[in-house]
Amino acid sequence: MVYENPDGVRIGLEVHVQLNKLNTKLFCGCSTKYHDSEPNTHVCPVCLGLPGSLPVINEKAVEYAMKIGLALNCSIVEQTQFHRKNYYYPDLPKGFQTTQYDFPIAGEGKIVIEGEDGERVIGITRAHMEEDPGRLQHMGSIDKSKGTLINYNRSGMTLIEIVSEPDMRSPKEARRYLDKLRSILDYLDVFDGDLEGAMRVDANVSVFMGERVEVKNISSFKGAERALLYEIMRQKNHIRRGGEITLETRHFDEARGVTLSMRTKETENDYRYFPEPDLVPLRVADRVPEILKTLPELPDAKRARFVKEYDIIDMHARALTTEIKVANFYEDVAAKVDPKAAAVWVADILKGELNYRDLNIDAFNVGDIAEIITLVTEEKITESSGVEIIRTILDNGGKPQDIVKEKGLLKVEDDIVAKAVEEAIAENPEAVADFHAGKEKSMNFLVGKVMQKTKGRADAREAREKLIAKLSE
């Protein structure tokens, strides 16, 4: 089935990724671990843009950027260079942003996503390095604010801006692209996606091959999907009413779920790019072979290997390889138990239970799930008991063995006790009659018999309950 794309939607995304796993900022030695710090405590003359300060490139940031470029199948430029993007804003302490212009570190590349009608290749236009500005904090709401505070802790953090071709045909594909991008970045261990502001998205969207509209201020993947759905609808309605779509920049109002016009082409900024004289051009092409060696197995490759090596279905392999932590978790489990069973348990069951509780894979341990899977595959417990154990561990903690005992989930144990109960009743009709006649003590006799038959493995109270239940049938 081929996706028709009835509205001629074309979406291109610009994703800013903050490389918050670097120890220091892009051009100075300030620590990047500012997320829990007081404002303006992770600053120095360089990231405050004090007069006379000069930038020095963080070599590790270059390495991370190259890793990202290579992971996105991009060409790596021979020599990369930084430019100044000139504009005035209070969060920009130098009055320009140091970024890359005509020699971005990574050129054309591509990634594969699960599109509307099967696998779809999304082109990457480029990926370039730049510095993050500071952050404005309005005192109160933006329209009623008495003043604005500026926190420069973020100023100078390393950003990688990844620009895609307009190859996505629906908000869903855009979402899939973002998920895939995040998955790849997650594998590269270059950023912590859970930290605030780690990934920021701008979207370019057009319908019916018309002019593109840029939508800014999208702060989450869910937000991206919503913003795009709204914007496509808005453009379609506008055209239907006889309007024309012109080049413009719009702002996504997350709370209201709408996009609002910020500026039209006539008022577009002229950034007056020119090469940053304080940084020398950087030869990077020579370092490609060495960086390639450090590149981990990426999601697509891992997924293919899982299918082949563990003989699991592609759907499971995909679910298991989205996050590197889950993939590693699965492989550890697969080393202990049947890989196919492990795939079902980790991909379908455990991930579902984790997701329901908004937990990640760190909340569970390999030994526990392996033990549960073993209990099920050896038919000592039922599948639903297995699920119950997982839920119990997630909700209350504990170890599988203890939970099995506490809840009496062992199938085999059940059978033995049930059998012993039946035998005890059949072999002792007198005691049974006494019980029915209201002689409570006869029950103690029957319990004793069950205990004798099970060689003490049965729980006395459980045996009593089972006897009563049986006799009450």
Added chain:
Amino acid sequence: MAAWTDISNIKQKIADSSAEEVTAAYIETIGKSKINGFTTVWDEAINTAREIDSNGHDGPLAGIPIAIKENISTKGLSTTCSSKILQGYVPPYDAHVIERLKEAGAVILGKTNMDEFAMGTSTESSCYGPTFNPWDMSRVPGGSSGGSAAVVAAGEAPISLGSDTGGSVRCPAAYCGVVGLKPTYGCISRYGLISYANSLEQIGPLATTVSDIATIMDVVAGYDSRDSTSINRENNYSDALKDDVKGMKIGVPEEYFGEGIDKDVEKSVWDAISKFEDMGATYEKVSMPHTKYALASYYIIAMSEASSNLARFDGTRYGLRAEGENWHVMASKTRAEGFGTEVKRRILLGTYALSAGYHDKYYLKALKVRTLVKQDFDKALANVDVLMAPTMPASAFKIGEKIEDPLSLYLADVNTVPINLAGVPSISVPCGFVDDMPVGLQIIGKQFDENTIIKAAYCFEQNTNHHTRRPREVA
């Protein structure tokens, strides 16, 4: 006691009395100054000298007072680029050169006047008013490091640091009759130097003798990891102080003696070249055909970079802050009030040159010309050891004479800016007088070959007496 003197003399004075007495004498002299060369005298100077006296110091500049241009960051000491917009700004850190000077035991006397943001050739555009030439108070000291040159010429400081973007050390050195060096680009860390045009400028020393220039260079030059354009290269500049230029090949670029050059200045320079011949050097005329485009290229590049460098002065974080109902109004008003006319002119021209539609026509073209100018130097210096030319086409002009005519001011830089475009080193030494005003000889060398031009300058100084003449105003 403080007067026109050199480091070795001061060392003797310190030995005879104390660093404190020497510094106190300079501060006293500065107090009586009529030239407006200093913007600030540092109240810590005396304490620094006292500490050196009590604790001893074996640094090469122990107890030697030095004056610092207003655009070099000094921790705890106002650094304003002689601009209203930076009033009240006190850097929280020292420039690399200041760290080096402090380690060497130098006593920072204070800060010196300059053209606002180093944009000028006369030190008239300062928010602190003009500095006067000690040789003739009605004349400019040159610029933009006019204060740094004038205070040395006036005996208010034995040595100083300036910065040279398009001649800003050499021009005032020539006009004030002192020695000034513009080192090879990358020789001295720019960390802490408030940028005017980053790709062109270098910090440079000024002194009364070539020997002192070498001593200062030994202290302030060298690699600094905080400046990405700093070059990691060891050199001993004092090793160059040898009285021997036998066999040295001098190139004399015809284009530096072109239209507009003062005949007497030209004669002084040719006399100097003859002196070199007498000392055993030979000369030949060389051609540097792109020189005539250098000025235009220089101004476009410098202004373009400046337009971006000066964007940070918006009243948000430091310095002057005007009132305004919102940030954009506040920033605009701050810049309108804080920058002087010449600075505004250059920001506007630079912004224009970088704007869409003009970028290729001006900025890119200027870069191409810069490459051609560089090639001129490569070719000329392939066959000769040094180039010699007048530093300035004429001696110091009158205060107020050119300030209303920016183009004629820009033209005064015609012989100095090509050197900055090429990034090569150049030293200006006194080589005579025209109507009692000093004339500077410019000796230009190959990249990182400071030692050859220092040697030539030293040799010239040893065999002439131009440098011994004192300004009348302060004699």
